[in-house]
Amino acid sequence: MTVTVINYDRAMGRWEPNARGRLEEAALELYGERGYEQTTVAEIARRAGLTERTFFRHFADKREVLFGGGTLLEERLTAAVAAAPDSAGPLEAVAAALDAVGPLFQERHERSRRRQAIILAHAELRERELIKLATLARALAGALRERGVGEPAASLAAEAGIAVFKIAFERWTDEPGEADLRQAMREAFAELRAVTAGTPAP
Amino acid sequence: MTVTVINYDRAMGRWEPNARGRLEEAALELYGERGYEQTTVAEIARRAGLTERTFFRHFADKREVLFGGGTLLEERLTAAVAAAPDSAGPLEAVAAALDAVGPLFQERHERSRRRQAIILAHAELRERELIKLATLARALAGALRERGVGEPAASLAAEAGIAVFKIAFERWTDEPGEADLRQAMREAFAELRAVTAGTPAP
DNA sequence: CCCGCGATGACAGTAACTGTCATCAACTAT
DNA sequence: ATAGTTGATGACAGTTACTGTCATCGCGGG
Structure with a gap:
C-alpha cells in the first residue's frame, strides 16, 4: 500500500492549494498579455484552474485581484x-x-x-x-x-x-x-x- | 391659425430641451431617494423622459452623471x-x-x-x-x-x-x-x- | 418641397456580478 | 474505520451596466 504523500502546504481548498494566489498570478499575466479590458474573469479563473464563481468568492470584483x-x-x-x-x-x-x-x-x-x-x-x-x-x-x-x-x-x-x-x-x-x-x-x-x-x- | 410658440431655449434634442441636465437632476434625486445601488439607469432615464440608451450617449457610465x-x-x-x-x-x-x-x-x-x-x-x-x-x-x-x-x-x-x-x-x-x-x-x-x-x- | 444632419428610440448582445443549491475533500468525534 | 460536519468549490439562473447597429424623427438649409 504505497501512500503517496504530496501534501505541500495544503491549508486551503479541496483542489490545488493557494487558489487565491493562483488567481492573482493568472490575472497579472492576462492583464499584461491582452490588456485589462480584453480579459474576462472567466479566462482568469480558467487559467487558475477554477471557475468564475470562485473568483468572485476571493475578490469582490475584477479590479480587486490586483490589490x-x-x-x-x-x-x-x-x-x-x-x-x-x-x-x-x-x-x-x-x-x-x-x-x-x-x-x-x-x-x-x-x-x-x-x-x-x-x-x-x-x-x-x-x-x-x-x-x-x-x-x-x-x-x-x-x-x-x-x-x-x-x-x-x-x-x-x-x-x-x-x-x-x-x-x-x-x-x-x-x-x-x-x-x-x-x-x-x-x-x-x-x-x-x-x-x-x-x-x-x- | 394660432401658432403656439413654446420654443424656450431649444438648443438641444428633438423633444424637451436640456436632456443632459434633466438626466443629471433625475439621477441626483433618485440616488438621494433610493440610494445609488438601488437605482437603475433605466429608472433615471425614464424620470428624465428618455431611454437608457440615451443616458449612455450623454454619460460614459452610471457614476459620471454626478461629475x-x-x-x-x-x-x-x-x-x-x-x-x-x-x-x-x-x-x-x-x-x-x-x-x-x-x-x-x-x-x-x-x-x-x-x-x-x-x-x-x-x-x-x-x-x-x-x-x-x-x-x-x-x-x-x-x-x-x-x-x-x-x-x-x-x-x-x-x-x-x-x-x-x-x-x-x-x-x-x-x-x-x-x-x-x-x-x-x-x-x-x-x-x-x-x-x-x-x-x-x- | 425635399434633403441631410444630429439626436433619439428600439433591439440584440456581452460580460460583470449575485443568489442558491448541490457536491466534494478534509477534519473530527465516536 | 465510519459517520457526521465544515468549508471551499461547481453549476446554473438571473439582474444590470454598457455597447453596437439600424431605424426614426425633428429641424434647418437649399
Whole structure:
C-alpha cells in the first residue's frame, strides 16, 4: 500500500492549494498579455484552474485581484507611526512610516513595475489605486491622532505623506535600472518641505 | 391659425430641451431617494423622459452623471494659476487658484452637500471623485510647470493643494449652517504650512 | 418641397456580478 | 474505520451596466 504523500502546504481548498494566489498570478499575466479590458474573469479563473464563481468568492470584483497586500501595508504603516519617537512631529512620523514600508516594494521591483504599468493603462484600475491610497491616508491620520496630533493637522500630514509616496513611487517605477524607493521618498519629502516653506500666507 | 410658440431655449434634442441636465437632476434625486445601488439607469432615464440608451450617449457610465462640472473647474484652476503674480511661489499660486474656484461651490452649498452625501455613501462614487481630483492635480501641476516650476516641486505643490481642498471641502459640507469654503481652505493651507514646517509639534 | 444632419428610440448582445443549491475533500468525534 | 460536519468549490439562473447597429424623427438649409 504505497501512500503517496504530496501534501505541500495544503491549508486551503479541496483542489490545488493557494487558489487565491493562483488567481492573482493568472490575472497579472492576462492583464499584461491582452490588456485589462480584453480579459474576462472567466479566462482568469480558467487559467487558475477554477471557475468564475470562485473568483468572485476571493475578490469582490475584477479590479480587486490586483490589490491584495493592502491590509499588510496598512498595518505596517500604522505600526511604524505608533513606534516613532515622541520627539517626531506629524510629518516626521509619516516619513518614518513610509521608510518602514519601502522594502515591501523594493524587494519586488520588477513585479511592482509590471503591476504599475497595467494600472496606469486603465482608468478603472487607477480609480481603485487611488481609493486604496486614500484608505491608507485615513489609517495614517488615525495613527497620528493616537499620538495626540490634532485634527486638521493629522489628516493634512497623512495626505501630504501619501502625495509624497505617489510621486516617489511613480518616479521609482519609471527608472529603468535599479533605484532606491526610500531614497526617492526622502528626496520627495525634502522637496515638499521646500515647496511649503515659501513666503507666508497673505 | 394660432401658432403656439413654446420654443424656450431649444438648443438641444428633438423633444424637451436640456436632456443632459434633466438626466443629471433625475439621477441626483433618485440616488438621494433610493440610494445609488438601488437605482437603475433605466429608472433615471425614464424620470428624465428618455431611454437608457440615451443616458449612455450623454454619460460614459452610471457614476459620471454626478461629475459634470469637471472641465469648467479645471479651466478656472489653471487660469488662476497662470494669472498668479510672478512673485508667488508654487503653493501660493495653487492657493490662489483654489480661492478663485471657491464661489463655484459656495453658491451651491445645499446642492454640494446633497451630492457629497451621496458620494460618501458609495465606494464606487468615492473612487470617481478621487480620480477627478487627481485629474485636477495633474492640471495644476501642468499649469505650475508653465510658470517654470520644476518637476518634483510642481506635482507636490499640486497634490498638496488638492489635499487641502479635500479636507477643507469635507469640513465645509459637514458644517450645519452657512460656512465659508474659502476661509476653510485658507485655514487648511496655514495648517499645512505649520505641519510641514519641520519643527516638531507640541 | 425635399434633403441631410444630429439626436433619439428600439433591439440584440456581452460580460460583470449575485443568489442558491448541490457536491466534494478534509477534519473530527465516536 | 465510519459517520457526521465544515468549508471551499461547481453549476446554473438571473439582474444590470454598457455597447453596437439600424431605424426614426425633428429641424434647418437649399
